[in-house]
Amino acid sequence: MRIITRLLIASVIAGIGSLNVLAAEADVKDWPAIEKAAVGQTVYFNAWGGSENINAYLEWVAAEMRERHDVTVTQVKLDDTGSAVAKVVAEKAAGRNEGGSVDLIWINGENFVSMKQQGLLLSPGWATSLPNWQYVDVENQPTILADFTEPTEGLESPWGGAKMVFFYDSARTDQNDLPDDTAQLLDWAKRNPGRFSYPAPPDFIGSSFLKQVLHEVTADPAKLAGPVDEATFDADVEPLFAYLDELHEVSWRSGKAFPQNYPDMKQKLADGELDIIFAFNPAEASASVRAGELPETIRSFTFPGGTLGNTHFVAIPYNANAKAGALLTANFLISPEAQLRKQDPMYWGDPTVLSMEKLPEADRAAFQSLDLGVATLPPGELGPVIAEPHASWMDRIETEWRRRYASGN
Amino acid sequence: MSDHSPAQKRTTGSGTAFFARSAVLITVALLVLPITFGLLGTLLPAFGYLPVLGGNALGLETFRSLFATPGLAHAAVLSFATGLAATAISLVVTMLFMASFAGTPVMTRLQHLISPLLAVPHAAAAFGLAFLIAPSGYLIRFVAPLAGIDRPPDILIPHDPLGLAMIAGLVAKETPFLFLVTLAALPQVDLIASRRLAASFGYGRIAGFLYLLWPALYRQIRFAVYAVIAYSSSVVDVAVILGPNLPGTLATRLVQWMNDPDLSARFLASAGALVQLTVTVGAILVWYGLEHLGSKLLRFARDHGYRLATDALLRRFSALMIGIIGVTVFAGLGILAIWSVAGLWQFPDLLPESLTLRSWQNALPRVLDPLRTTLVTGLGSTLAAIVLTIGCLERETQTGRAGGERGLLILYMPLIVPQITFVFGLQLLFIGSGSPYRYAALILVHLVFVLPYVFLSLADPWRALDRRYEIVATALGRSRLSVLLSIRLPMLIRPILTACAVGFAVSVGQYLPTLLIGEGRLQTVTTEAVALASGNNRRVIGVYALLQTLLPFIAFSLAAFLPAMLHRKRREMRV
Numbered sequence: 001m002r003i004i005t006r007l008l009i010a011s012v013i014a015g016i017g018s019l020n021v022l023a024a025e026a027d028v029k030d031w032p033a034i035e036k037a038a039v040g041q042t043v044y045f046n047a048w049g050g051s052e053n054i055n056a057y058l059e060w061v062a063a064e065m066r067e068r069h070d071v072t073v074t075q076v077k078l079d080d081t082g083s084a085v086a087k088v089v090a091e092k093a094a095g096r097n098e099g100g101s102v103d104l105i106w107i108n109g110e111n112f113v114s115m116k117q118q119g120l121l122l123s124p125g126w127a128t129s130l131p132n133w134q135y136v137d138v139e140n141q142p143t144i145l146a147d148f149t150e151p152t153e154g155l156e157s158p159w160g161g162a163k164m165v166f167f168y169d170s171a172r173t174d175q176n177d178l179p180d181d182t183a184q185l186l187d188w189a190k191r192n193p194g195r196f197s198y199p200a201p202p203d204f205i206g207s208s209f210l211k212q213v214l215h216e217v218t219a220d221p222a223k224l225a226g227p228v229d230e231a232t233f234d235a236d237v238e239p240l241f242a243y244l245d246e247l248h249e250v251s252w253r254s255g256k257a258f259p260q261n262y263p264d265m266k267q268k269l270a271d272g273e274l275d276i277i278f279a280f281n282p283a284e285a286s287a288s289v290r291a292g293e294l295p296e297t298i299r300s301f302t303f304p305g306g307t308l309g310n311t312h313f314v315a316i317p318y319n320a321n322a323k324a325g326a327l328l329t330a331n332f333l334i335s336p337e338a339q340l341r342k343q344d345p346m347y348w349g350d351p352t353v354l355s356m357e358k359l360p361e362a363d364r365a366a367f368q369s370l371d372l373g374v375a376t377l378p379p380g381e382l383g384p385v386i387a388e389p390h391a392s393w394m395d396r397i398e399t400e401w402r403r404r405y406a407s408g409n
Numbered sequence: 410m411s412d413h414s415p416a417q418k419r420t421t422g423s424g425t426a427f428f429a430r431s432a433v434l435i436t437v438a439l440l441v442l443p444i445t446f447g448l449l450g451t452l453l454p455a456f457g458y459l460p461v462l463g464g465n466a467l468g469l470e471t472f473r474s475l476f477a478t479p480g481l482a483h484a485a486v487l488s489f490a491t492g493l494a495a496t497a498i499s500l501v502v503t504m505l506f507m508a509s510f511a512g513t514p515v516m517t518r519l520q521h522l523i524s525p526l527l528a529v530p531h532a533a534a535a536f537g538l539a540f541l542i543a544p545s546g547y548l549i550r551f552v553a554p555l556a557g558i559d560r561p562p563d564i565l566i567p568h569d570p571l572g573l574a575m576i577a578g579l580v581a582k583e584t585p586f587l588f589l590v591t592l593a594a595l596p597q598v599d600l601i602a603s604r605r606l607a608a609s610f611g612y613g614r615i616a617g618f619l620y621l622l623w624p625a626l627y628r629q630i631r632f633a634v635y636a637v638i639a640y641s642s643s644v645v646d647v648a649v650i651l652g653p654n655l656p657g658t659l660a661t662r663l664v665q666w667m668n669d670p671d672l673s674a675r676f677l678a679s680a681g682a683l684v685q686l687t688v689t690v691g692a693i694l695v696w697y698g699l700e701h702l703g704s705k706l707l708r709f710a711r712d713h714g715y716r717l718a719t720d721a722l723l724r725r726f727s728a729l730m731i732g733i734i735g736v737t738v739f740a741g742l743g744i745l746a747i748w749s750v751a752g753l754w755q756f757p758d759l760l761p762e763s764l765t766l767r768s769w770q771n772a773l774p775r776v777l778d779p780l781r782t783t784l785v786t787g788l789g790s791t792l793a794a795i796v797l798t799i800g801c802l803e804r805e806t807q808t809g810r811a812g813g814e815r816g817l818l819i820l821y822m823p824l825i826v827p828q829i830t831f832v833f834g835l836q837l838l839f840i841g842s843g844s845p846y847r848y849a850a851l852i853l854v855h856l857v858f859v860l861p862y863v864f865l866s867l868a869d870p871w872r873a874l875d876r877r878y879e880i881v882a883t884a885l886g887r888s889r890l891s892v893l894l895s896i897r898l899p900m901l902i903r904p905i906l907t908a909c910a911v912g913f914a915v916s917v918g919q920y921l922p923t924l925l926i927g928e929g930r931l932q933t934v935t936t937e938a939v940a941l942a943s944g945n946n947r948r949v950i951g952v953y954a955l956l957q958t959l960l961p962f963i964a965f966s967l968a969a970f971l972p973a974m975l976h977r978k979r980r981e982m983r984v
Contacts, residue, residue: 044929044930046929049937049940049941050940050941050945050946051946052771052941052946052949055775056771059775074930076928076929076930076932077929077932077937077940077941078929078940079939079940083667084929086667086675087928087929089675090836090837093459093837094837101928101929101930193563194563200654200655202665252563253563253564253565254563256565256570256655257565257568257654257655258654258655260945261945263945263946264945267945267946267947268545270753270754270755270756271545271561271755271756272545272559272560272561272755272756273544273545273560273561273563273756291767292751292752292753292763292765292767293753293946293948294753295753295755402479402480403479405655406479406480406655406656407479407480407483407656
């Protein structure tokens with residue numbers, strides 16, 4: 001036992017004594033200096049790893065970054081962005097304020113708000129000083145400056161848009177019978193029991209569906225732009241849960257289980273378990289048809305009254321090890337070339353954050369000649385965008401959802 | 410696992426003695442320290458201490474909010490019940506099968522079917538099972554044309570609320586484990602004589618075996634059974650793939666909390682980890698009670714002379730169960746293989762419309778890095794484990810004292826304390842140390858879990874080796890080191906390589922420790938597989954599950970063929 005005690009003491013001392021100091025401060029205004037500092041750096045890009053085509057896109061980004069800037073970009077594949085946030089928290093807990101293990105993180109919404117409030121992000125804001133910021137469509141895409149109504153203040157840089165779109169198999173489901181809003185969706189589900197569902201929150205897509213319903217059943221949607229009012233919360237969300245109670249009775253597995261996420265719903269559409277599914281990427285279905293995961297009879301539709309839309313971002317933790325490399329990568333992600341490839345359904349297919357008007361002529365032409373695929377709606381038919389509610393709503397609704405439907409009662 | 414008393418003056422080779430003594434010390438430290446530290450790292454936040462999140466005062470506040478969490482009791486009961494049920498079924502199947510067939514040709518044949526199952530990682534086996542039994546799975550596709558089913562029925566399998574699918578998945582993996590552990594203990598009882606004795610008094614095969622041999626056998630495998638309880642009641646990957654998810658088991662809730670964007674959930678996770686520990690310990694205590702009940706029942710039956718002379722049906726049933734387990738896992742792997750090359754494959758087709766290598770082509774260039782990490786970590790930790798094990802066993806040979814129950818318990822510690830309760834704390838410790846040696850840390854953490862398996866699989870053959878070979882060699886004037894290197898190790902090369910293969914397989918299968926200590930920078934085939942599984946793309950899952958299974962299979966094949974090659978010129982050693 002004595003030796004064990006000694007070992008215990010020795011390792012505690014070792015732990016205290018060796019805090020890493022690797023300061024390499026980066027001033028984003030001095031771009032050439034950043035390019036120089038980034039040479040040879042390795043950027044650990046923490047990004048959701050559940051989609052093969054996204055992973056392949058990030059590999060292309062890595063190859064380009066190595067070629068152009070001699071920066072190594074390594075994707076750390078997450079199944080939940082929260083775990084990258086957890087890592088930064090654990091590092092702050094351990095006093096590792098330099099040389100952290102997360103350099104760049106794919107983020108938006110509650111995770112961003114959480115990191116911003118905890119002071120876990122590189123500040124002051126840097127995104128608006130990136131050279132390629134000049135092309136970003138801040139005028140027409142309000143969600144670039146307010147992420148779930150939280151001001152971004154340059155603490156994160158946009159790299160893609162998202163818009164909720166529904167998919168169905170035209171070989172199985174009548175096009176004329178498709179719902180035009182969530183109320184009609186409920187009627188449709190009643191006529192087709194067991195053929196609709198949504199991923200259980202906190203899955204991103206599942207939560208988004210709840211927000212879509214919330215927006216449509218709330219009498220005064222303007223209320224959702226502000227934080228939750230505790231006094232009226234129960235009454236505010238009552239219509240939402242009344243809707244869900246009705247929906248669950250006729251949904252897949254009678255609401256006793258839910259799909260894991262949207263790729264899971266895609267599989268279930270192919271299997272014939274579900275008839276209407278949705279995703280946040282308008283080109284999702286076309287990409288899946290091309291990959292042989294869905295039949296060629298898949299088509300898209302959206303609600304004329306509008307569906308939820310938002311922007312996703314990259315952020316840099318305050319203790320990132322390769323800050324210069326991370327800035328360079330964030331800048332590359334909003335370059336016309338990277339955004340063009342991102343919108344191409346051959347590779348990924350989600351809407352760009354750049355403004356067509358601000359782009360040079362050649363780039364604009366390239367964007368306009370993209371083949372979006374047979375199952376993708378053209379940009380003009382995607383319908384109006386419904387803004388995300390304030391981040392505090394989702395926290396409360398997810399908890400309430402879990403209390404009602406996931407407590408085993 | 411011998412007691413470390415002062416210098417052994419008897420031994421001549423002081424180098425060997427030093428090596429052996431240090432090996433014992435390092436081994437004990439490796440088994441005890443990480444768990445101690447890890448639990449400490451979990452304990453403090455559970456009581457509210459984690460300064461960066463504003464937790465400075467010790468208190469019970471966290472537990473108050475934990476117990477107020479809806480569904481917590483349900484989740485805990487679920488973990489407890491599925492863990493016990495899976496263990497009980499696995500043990501009963503193993504016991505009945507051993508009682509029916511130990512020492513018969515059926516045993517030898519099924520043994521070849523079962524042994525490779527140990528190498529199949531849990532996640533791969535669970536996916537295979539899910540692809541079989543789901544409403545859109547293969548079994549239904551078989552009957553669909555006959556029953557006129559053109560759409561998958563709306564039935565809640567897997568993820569059924571009682572956790573039956575999860576129990577089935579655990580049984581499919583834990584039965585082979587218990588089977589092989591029992592098989593290893595079998596030479597220590599006098600099987601043939603007991604069988605003859607029981608038969609001559611007119612007892613059935615099963616009754617005779619249970620009355621005469623089972624109590625002694627069970628004592629040998631007891632800790633392994635506890636490890637199965639601990640594993641089954643705290644497993645994450647199998648629970649996610651097959652278990653109920655509304656609400657899930659306690660362990661899956663813990664992982665959710667550890668990843669929750671609301672950072673105060675980190676406190677909840679720590680407190681929850683302690684509840685998990687309680688659940689597991691509680692399950693083991695209840696099992697302890699069941700052991701007593703079982704032995705009372707057995708004695709009662711024995712004393713009343715129940716002979717169970719006609720037990721052919723039960724015997725056939727036990728063989729059937731083992732057969733089903735083997736066939737299920739292999740069929741599952743087969744279906745994973747088809748999915749990995751499938752193009753469009755809709756319900757209820759039995760085969761894909763087209764085959765494509767795209768999934769493999771996409772995966773292979775991407776898998777090289779994780780593959781290298783898997784190999785380096787697996788080989789590194791296995792090598793360290795085998796050297797330490799040989800050192801410990803050599804020490805045992807020198808002192809003539811084995812570690813006994815206490816040594817065995819220390820050995821089983823990392824398997825009995827649920828991983829999830831101490832790896833979280835270990836991660837904090839590793840980050841706190843600011844150590845740049847991440848690879849070394851990963852190998853070290855793997856070593857904690859690899860070491861017990863390597864030791865357990867080598868200990869019996871080591872102890873069984875006839876010592877007279879060495880006595881003769883020593884009498885001829887050879888040093889202890891020379892005896893070890895030229896007599897013992899070559900004679901034991903087959904069990905040593907098998908132990909290495911077991912260790913390597915364990916390392917390949919590690920998920921949680923790799924995830925937390927590797928911090929995503931060091932990825933293995935397993936962490937990749939689980940991350941990609943979150944996308945739930947069956948084709949990708951097929952590719953990674955097969956890759957994950959392939960590595961241990963290669964290791965076991967090498968362990969089987971290398972000795973034959975090495976002993977090509979020594980016919981007598983080819984055993």
